[in-house]
Amino acid sequence: MQRAEEPEVIIAFFEITGDELAAGLREGRYDAGLSLQESNDPSLKGRPLWSESLAVAMPLKRPFLDKGKVTIAELLSQPVFRWEAENCPLLDQRLSSFMPADEQHTQQVTSFEMMALWVAAGYGVGVSAQSRIERAHGWGICMRPLADGPYEIVTHLQQPAEQANPVSERFERRALKVAKDGAV
Structure with a gap:
């Protein structure tokens, strides 16, 4: 435009x-x-x-595939990869409330592509923008919405x-x- x-x-x-x-x-x-x-x-x-809803990226052969939505507790049954650019304070707070303080279950990655690589290889699940995961289906990952939300990232115009x-x-x-x- x-x-x-x-x-x-x-x-x-x-x-x-x-x-x-x-x-x-x-x-x-x-x-x-x-x-x-x-x-x-x-x-x-x-x-x-x-704003964009966050969702779970998972390999095509994973136990959550029969679920309509994935809860935070179910999400944490596996290693979770997060792209640090997609910050969602509510999700971060919920993830940390389920984990003991001395245990780190979430791993930061440098890009969506890196997250998708680890997820497709079966090393865990990822959390990213729903539309981004849907577009990456051909990479060997699929998407499930997160329950207990809404968990969103917001794009801001700054001046x-x-x-x-x-x-x-x-x-x-x-x-x-x-x-x-x-x-x-």
């Missing part, structure tokens, strides 16, 4: 950490950014654009709070329209 309506506006994409995004927005290096983390910085304004940039304002309107229409 952005390219179609304003092809003369050049948009550059950078994959950076949340802290780097906040600093870049404050310093004027970036006009806007998308993040899975909500900012508490008063010099920035953020808007939730869309400087005092921004009066008309190009960024039009980008924001388009992003909100895409989010409202569910065209993500």
Whole structure:
């Protein structure tokens, strides 16, 4: 939509950490950014654009396949792989409440692809965005929703709070329209 309506506006994409995004927005290096983390910085304004339900990724031959939804207790019967970019405080809290403090059952991975690799190989189950798992079915994994939720990750549009940039304002309107229409 952005390219179609304003092809003369050049948009550059950078994959950076949340802290780097906040600093870049404050310093004027970036006009806007998308993040899975909500900012508490008063010099920035953020808007939730869309949310996505988390689900369980499991190998095609696993005991949960007969279940419609997987509970946290059932999830923890196996090693759990999590991609740290998909932060969900409610899920993290529930997972830790089921485990003794001295026992670590969840392993962080550096990407969804790495999580899918470990899951497809049968080393455990993963937790990720439902749509991402569904698209990876050909990799040898399947998806089951999580019970006891909702467990969601939210994509936020972040901008400087005092921004009066008309190009960024039009980008924001388009992003909100895409989010409202569910065209993500």
